[in-house]
Amino acid sequence: MKNLQIHIKVSPELYLKNPDSSELGHRIIAGSIELINELGFEVFTFKKLGDKIGSPESSIYRYFESKHTLLIYLTSWFWSWVEYQLVFATANINSPIDKLEKTIKILTQPVEVDKSFSYINEVLLHKIIITESVKVYHTKDVDDENEKGYFSSYKQVVQRVSDMVLEINPTFKFPQMLISTVIEGANHQRYFAQHLPALTNVEKGKDNIIKFYTDLVFKAIK
Amino acid sequence: MKNLQIHIKVSPELYLKNPDSSELGHRIIAGSIELINELGFEVFTFKKLGDKIGSPESSIYRYFESKHTLLIYLTSWFWSWVEYQLVFATANINSPIDKLEKTIKILTQPVEVDKSFSYINEVLLHKIIITESVKVYHTKDVDDENEKGYFSSYKQVVQRVSDMVLEINPTFKFPQMLISTVIEGANHQRYFAQHLPALTNVEKGKDNIIKFYTDLVFKAIK
DNA sequence: GCAAATATAATAGTATTACTATCAATAATG
DNA sequence: CATTATTGATAGTAATACTATTATATTTGC
Numbered sequence: 456m457k458n459l460q461i462h463i464k465v466s467p468e469l470y471l472k473n474p475d476s477s478e479l480g481h482r483i484i485a486g487s488i489e490l491i492n493e494l495g496f497e498v499f500t501f502k503k504l505g506d507k508i509g510s511p512e513s514s515i516y517r518y519f520e521s522k523h524t525l526l527i528y529l530t531s532w533f534w535s536w537v538e539y540q541l542v543f544a545t546a547n548i549n550s551p552i553d554k555l556e557k558t559i560k561i562l563t564q565p566v567e568v569d570k571s572f573s574y575i576n577e578v579l580l581h582k583i584i585i586t587e588s589v590k591v592y593h594t595k596d597v598d599d600e601n602e603k604g605y606f607s608s609y610k611q612v613v614q615r616v617s618d619m620v621l622e623i624n625p626t627f628k629f630p631q632m633l634i635s636t637v638i639e640g641a642n643h644q645r646y647f648a649q650h651l652p653a654l655t656n657v658e659k660g661k662d663n664i665i666k667f668y669t670d671l672v673f674k675a676i677k
Numbered sequence: 678m679k680n681l682q683i684h685i686k687v688s689p690e691l692y693l694k695n696p697d698s699s700e701l702g703h704r705i706i707a708g709s710i711e712l713i714n715e716l717g718f719e720v721f722t723f724k725k726l727g728d729k730i731g732s733p734e735s736s737i738y739r740y741f742e743s744k745h746t747l748l749i750y751l752t753s754w755f756w757s758w759v760e761y762q763l764v765f766a767t768a769n770i771n772s773p774i775d776k777l778e779k780t781i782k783i784l785t786q787p788v789e790v791d792k793s794f795s796y797i798n799e800v801l802l803h804k805i806i807i808t809e810s811v812k813v814y815h816t817k818d819v820d821d822e823n824e825k826g827y828f829s830s831y832k833q834v835v836q837r838v839s840d841m842v843l844e845i846n847p848t849f850k851f852p853q854m855l856i857s858t859v860i861e862g863a864n865h866q867r868y869f870a871q872h873l874p875a876l877t878n879v880e881k882g883k884d885n886i887i888k889f890y891t892d893l894v895f896k897a898i899k
Numbered sequence: 900g901c902a903a904a905t906a907t908a909a910t911a912g913t914a915t916t917a918c919t920a921t922c923a924a925t926a927a928t929g
Numbered sequence: 930c931a932t933t934a935t936t937g938a939t940a941g942t943a944a945t946a947c948t949a950t951t952a953t954a955t956t957t958g959c
Contacts, residue, residue: 472906477906479906479907494817495816495817497816497817498817500944500945500946501945501946501947502944502945502946510907510908511907511908511909511910512946512947513907513908513909513910513947513948513949514906514907514908516946516947516948517906517907521946521947522946586815587815589811589812589815590811590812590815592872592873593808593809593811593812593868594717594719595716595717595719595720597872597873598872601872601873606873609876610873610875610876613875613876614875628878628885629878629885629889630878631875631876631877631878632866632877632878632879632885632886632889633889635865635866635869635876635877636858636862636865636866636893639861639862639865640858640861640862643857643858643861644854644857644858646815647857650814650819650820650823651814651819651823651828651832653832653835653836653853654831654832654835654853654857655853655854655857656850656851656852656853656854657854663850663851663854664854667851667854667855670897671858671893671897674896674897674899675892675893675896675897677896694935699935699936701935701936722915722916722917723916723917723918724915724916724917732936732937733936733937733938733939734917734918735918735919735920735936735937735938735939736935736936736937738917738918738919739935739936743917743918744917
């Protein structure tokens, strides 16, 4: 994407101190994206992150309450960024069908680097979304955290795309169900392709995932 | 389901000592199903389970290497049990379409108690599948564990249903992708209905989830 | 340009977790 | 009834997920 200097806004409830407001904050975000990828979320700790970025863990605790809220911060950033991409990519398209098709593509395709956000590696972040993001809301605290608005950026993406579905077929009864199925599904399939290929049908070279979910959506709402 | 006394076989790699071979084993399984539901997998520990069932944690460690393999054991049992239900329910149906429809229903409907397996509460176990099962294979050890066959019962269900799809439409290119999308999707939607209703379209009383995925499958393969 | 406020570093400490190890007591089995 | 297997009781350990305190930079407001 272009070299605009845009800032993605993340709800302040997700941090104690805004990581986008200091150099240490940037290092925390950039370092955590790398380290979570490297170790996996369970093995990742603030101690190890501190060692990596050369700061004590106590400093990281001044930005984030826990590694769990840091992960929510990252996913929240990601979904806001996806929404921005969505709006950007469909801005001048008039046909609702073309708009939805383009949107499904963005939601299901592999992510490319976006130079607009210097310290965030979107490709690695997408890998975290694929591998770790289910852990964000599969906890005993979901209801609490949902009330505090922790998942609003994800819900907003689902809502925006659901509205596009309704634009095409106002009588369709399950837009949110369809779109969340597609988003979660595409991530799952990308994960399966790498780790549990028996559960998917991904061939090298071809991107079956985009095709499969595009077909699925248009057949479902017809 | 009927009162047959059938034993679900779980791969021996998943335990150190077969929990189905002793009374303590049964208490571990029954107790863990209750306690994981109550506390959530992260907060659940063998210490707490030991207190609940009146045995020291060291005894539990003689059955399972870790709480992670215990969870895999539970999900593995569940998918074997689902497969048995699938076979049972479609045994005398000749029409491939009826068979698939019945199958999708079983995969997406709420679970009912099955008296055949006395010490296992299938309804609670299904709640664990819905809430915790993604954690089973979203770890750094997936590839390793997959090679050891830890996920074979789940893969077998997907394979069986994929074959039914191919029976109806032998040219359909993405059977595994479709079926794993449906299974994971239905579980996700049930979770969303309870905790993140903005992501789904479930109304009280009606079971939209079964309807939605049944439609989706038949439209996709037509 | 300097005091005051703020951010970060350095270090220490704690309850809990996820185990492993050892030995005694009990129950099952041949 | 002697042997073997199973469970209980107890202890111990490194790592985790924090909290707290004090010292040292760095920024900022006047």
